[in-house]
Amino acid sequence: MSGHSRRLVQYSLALRQDGWSADLVWQFATSVRTLREHNRSVPVVLFLYGDLTPELAGVCNAHGVMVHHQGPYEQRLAALSPRGWPALAKYPLLHKLTNFRELADADPSQVLCCDCDTVFLGDVERLFDRYEGADVVAREEVHSQRSPFGGDRSFIDEPLLAELGASEGVAPAPPFNLGVVLLNNRAWRRLASLEGLFVDYAWRFVTWMGQHPASGDAAHYGEFLGAAEARSISGPADLARALPYPSVNRWILDEVACWLTLGHAPSTRFADFSPDDVAQNGEFATSERRSAPWTVCHYYSHNMRRIDAWMSNESIQSAA
Numbered sequence: 445m446s447g448h449s450r451r452l453v454q455y456s457l458a459l460r461q462d463g464w465s466a467d468l469v470w471q472f473a474t475s476v477r478t479l480r481e482h483n484r485s486v487p488v489v490l491f492l493y494g495d496l497t498p499e500l501a502g503v504c505n506a507h508g509v510m511v512h513h514q515g516p517y518e519q520r521l522a523a524l525s526p527r528g529w530p531a532l533a534k535y536p537l538l539h540k541l542t543n544f545r546e547l548a549d550a551d552p553s554q555v556l557c558c559d560c561d562t563v564f565l566g567d568v569e570r571l572f573d574r575y576e577g578a579d580v581v582a583r584e585e586v587h588s589q590r591s592p593f594g595g596d597r598s599f600i601d602e603p604l605l606a607e608l609g610a611s612e613g614v615a616p617a618p619p620f621n622l623g624v625v626l627l628n629n630r631a632w633r634r635l636a637s638l639e640g641l642f643v644d645y646a647w648r649f650v651t652w653m654g655q656h657p658a659s660g661d662a663a664h665y666g667e668f669l670g671a672a673e674a675r676s677i678s679g680p681a682d683l684a685r686a687l688p689y690p691s692v693n694r695w696i697l698d699e700v701a702c703w704l705t706l707g708h709a710p711s712t713r714f715a716d717f718s719p720d721d722v723a724q725n726g727e728f729a730t731s732e733r734r735s736a737p738w739t740v741c742h743y744y745s746h747n748m749r750r751i752d753a754w755m756s757n758e759s760i761q762s763a764a
Contacts, residue, residue, distance in 0.1 A: 528647030614707025
């Protein structure tokens, strides 16, 4: 196959028996439908944790999505973290970074990893073509020091993150958002070897969370869903290895653990997507859909109703 034909768009889903699944399937269907409106040929794979529902199967069949069954989410976490998995399984996002062994087996040339809360407004080939140099390309994390809207140390304590890295003998990756990530130069092979370390870092942060309930600004973002389980199963050895969590937002655990993990791949080269190519959060509200310049928008799940209205050219409130 040619290099271009081995480009791949990847999604990852962990279906649960509650209200999350309905929204996730809607988001996935919207994302892949808009992807196919602009590109009918790029291979798309869904790594699925849990059972393939009839509704999800219909979406995949309609848009030519290959489904790779990964088994139960809890089972994958238990294999990677025998002690911490009961707490980690309450958090539904770690699976996005546990598919790299399967990607390595597929041996693509480039991989665009997309969250389900994304919509495409142009041909995905633009991103593959424009950003093929660095190993990992993504938007900067909101409120990081690189954010055009300014940094917020309470949201991401980058000095503390650097201290944690130094204590581990590594330099963490520059904080980036995991919603849309382009991998080049077979970076997934390095990441595959670090999956266990990634989940272990998540567990070490969660152990700390279990001993430090969310309060103040952190309470605004919510407590970690598995905090009670973490308190009940953490033993002296776990507590001795706990790492202070460098953010008020416990929902971005997967990102924080990823940044620290990537410090163990020191040759990895990072680059940022331009905001002209990839929008995130409420940035979509600065333009009407028909004139939007972006190839893809990662709108964040809390904006789901707003993006639905925006895609339908209905009126929406401007970004807060």
